[in-house]
Amino acid sequence: MSTIKVDTYQTRGGASEIAIDKLKGVTAAGSMLVVAEGGTVTTNLQQGLAKQWLRLDGTGTVGIEDSLNTTSITDNGTGKYGVTIANDMANANYCMTGMASDFHVADEDAGGADPTTGVYRLCCFFVSGTDGSRTFNDEDRVSCTVHGDLA
Amino acid sequence: MSTVVLDTITGKSTATTITIGSTPVVSASANSMTIRGEGSAQTSIQQGLAKAWAQIEGDITGYFDSFNTSSLTDVSAGRPRVTYTSNMANDDASLTISHQYTASSGTGSYFANVGTRATTHHDHNHYQNGSLIDAEKYNGTVHGDLA
Numbered sequence: 001m002s003t004i005k006v007d008t009y010q011t012r013g014g015a016s017e018i019a020i021d022k023l024k025g026v027t028a029a030g031s032m033l034v035v036a037e038g039g040t041v042t043t044n045l046q047q048g049l050a051k052q053w054l055r056l057d058g059t060g061t062v063g064i065e066d067s068l069n070t071t072s073i074t075d076n077g078t079g080k081y082g083v084t085i086a087n088d089m090a091n092a093n094y095c096m097t098g099m100a101s102d103f104h105v106a107d108e109d110a111g112g113a114d115p116t117t118g119v120y121r122l123c124c125f126f127v128s129g130t131d132g133s134r135t136f137n138d139e140d141r142v143s144c145t146v147h148g149d150l151a
Numbered sequence: 152m153s154t155v156v157l158d159t160i161t162g163k164s165t166a167t168t169i170t171i172g173s174t175p176v177v178s179a180s181a182n183s184m185t186i187r188g189e190g191s192a193q194t195s196i197q198q199g200l201a202k203a204w205a206q207i208e209g210d211i212t213g214y215f216d217s218f219n220t221s222s223l224t225d226v227s228a229g230r231p232r233v234t235y236t237s238n239m240a241n242d243d244a245s246l247t248i249s250h251q252y253t254a255s256s257g258t259g260s261y262f263a264n265v266g267t268r269a270t271t272h273h274d275h276n277h278y279q280n281g282s283l284i285d286a287e288k289y290n291g292t293v294h295g296d297l298a
Binding site for chain 1: 155156157158160161163164165182183184196197198199200201202204205206215216217218219237240247248249250251288290291292296297298
């Protein structure tokens, strides 16, 4: 057990900031607890952090507009995209959620492989027609976020 | 490279209060730690953390992986209920959900939020052609205030 007891952190120049590159737990390097909003219950810092996210433009030549922990995207057909994660996940059971500006986004498996630790596929579609038929469509504002365990 | 390795940082005079310069970063009353964002603005660590997430098997028999979840209930076809280990403070939490599309998902497959939201759990509703149908798998993430 290691404890630092202080009231105030300051730089030598008096600035109100701590400059640090990496934090990790001692008991488990990849697990740190944070007291939550209610003041009693704790939540896990690492588990709560998004491990990858991006917003892409899926029209024309597809491109990443902004992202975290993302290497590249691929155009897999109308409304379908592949995402390559830079630092891989520990397993393929991560939670990917997404939305597009006017369409549903789904974790895609049709005709392809299941998500892996380093790559997942997503598709954009809207529900059309009175029979509930589905139409894939390229979308210019596609957002998705991954929560799970990094390798 | 700077590395701090420890289990606990606590105030010396008041255990729950740590101040950086003149800015409290941990407060017993606010229960909020702030961190400087990518620019100059501050953001709350607590508010930015997902409080629960899960990937659920399509037949609603178990979690593939999850965080802050306990039991999983098969309320009906296409409707898994995720129960939290640590409850939320209110039923206004943000739930974002997606599902896995497959060729067998049928047409018009989509998710919707429903009225069954509580501090203890939430439901997913997966519709296909207007009816609740099991998805291939479910993904959901919750942001909000823990109790």
